Amino acid sequence: MLKHWPPLNALRGFEAAARLGSFHKAAEELHLTQSAISQQIRSLESFLEQPLFFRNGRSVALTDAGFDLLSTTQALLQQLAVGIRRLEQYRKPNQLVVNTTPAFARHWLVPHLADFHQRHPQIDLWLLTTDETPDMATQTIDIAVRDDLSAQAECSFRVLLEDRLYPACHPGLLELAADARTTLHGEREMDWSHWQVQGGADVGQHSQGLNFSDPGLLLDAASQGLGIALVSQLLAGRARDQGLLVPLAEQTVRGPNWTWLVHRDSQGDPLTRSFCDWLVGALEEDSKGVEPPLGQGY
Structure with a gap:
């Protein structure tokens, strides 16, 4: 990591002059004087301690070092522009950020x-999926809906x-x-040891097989016929309705x-309340037969 960085304006001036092959055209594009562009280039060359352009009257051409720096500078400026444009999403007036598991x-x-x-x-819903539990105090998240949360x-x-x-x-x-x-x-409750500890019947499970850290991928693998799995009654409902999964036992055990x-x-925001009310209603409808402590209020 560099301790000191060249000024961003000097890099912009260099990129424009190198791309256009002219200090004069770079000045016009950036709405500066040609002397200002020349000064930016000289300061950048002084910082790097090597020339970036061959100068011959009014014509200029890049040195080998200049060609090298041009590709790096263009990539940097493009990435910076994309990052700045992406920040526009945080200014949307009706945005709601919801975090959950993949x-x-x-x-x-x-x-x-x-x-x-x-x-x-x-x-304007922004769905943010993470494997790790979010820190609500430091992250811009309105609601987190997960199976690994604590207060x-x-x-x-x-x-x-x-x-x-x-x-x-x-x-x-x-x-x-x-x-x-x-x-x-799987991991956590999706591990077969949990089924056995909870008194689950033997359905032909083995200690060896295929292993998944993501319960979503575990469910995908089971739905595609790779093997038998311990699945979430809530998450597997759609696959079961589509005929992709069938239970191997009538018994169920406690999940997350x-x-x-x-x-x-x-909490007092109407967007948040709308999502929370919808979520509670949708879960109630989808989880009939699952133990739902769905009381009212926040």
Whole structure:
């Protein structure tokens, strides 16, 4: 990491002069005088301690060092421009930032977003998925909906749903003998040890097989017929309705709690309330048969 950086204006002046092959044209493009461009180039050459241009009267040509710096400078300025344009999203007046896990987003929230958008087209929803639990105090997040949350300062914490887990596989695997099916292993509650500790029946699971850290990928693998898996009753509902999963036992065991954190500064916001009310209603509709402690209020 450099301790000192050349001025950004000097890099802009250099890039324009190098691209256009003229100090005069660079000055016109940047609305500066030609002497100002020349001074920027000289200061940059002095900083780098080597020439960037061959000068022959009014014509200029890049040195080898100049060619090298041009590609770097253009990439830097382009990335900076993209980053600055991206900041416009934070100025949108009706933006609502919702954080969740990739698995919940892919297998439950995104399939329901059409309904939400139809009901609340004025809300500019920003869906932020992360594997790690967010820090609501330092990140710009209005609502977090996840299965790995605990209470945080200055946030409303609420249990939305107590999930249930069950063993399942693609219907095509039912033709195989139980001990011939590949076992798909997940983490936390999706690990088969959790099924066994909770008194789950033997459905032919093995200690070896394929392993997944993402419960969403685990569910995808089971739906595509790779093997048997312990799946979330909430997240697997769509795959089961589509005929991609069938349960291997009527028994279910306790799964993770789906909870939310609503930031204190967002609690009175009508956009936040609209999303929270919609979310509670959609979960109630989708989770019939799952244990839902869905009381009113925040």
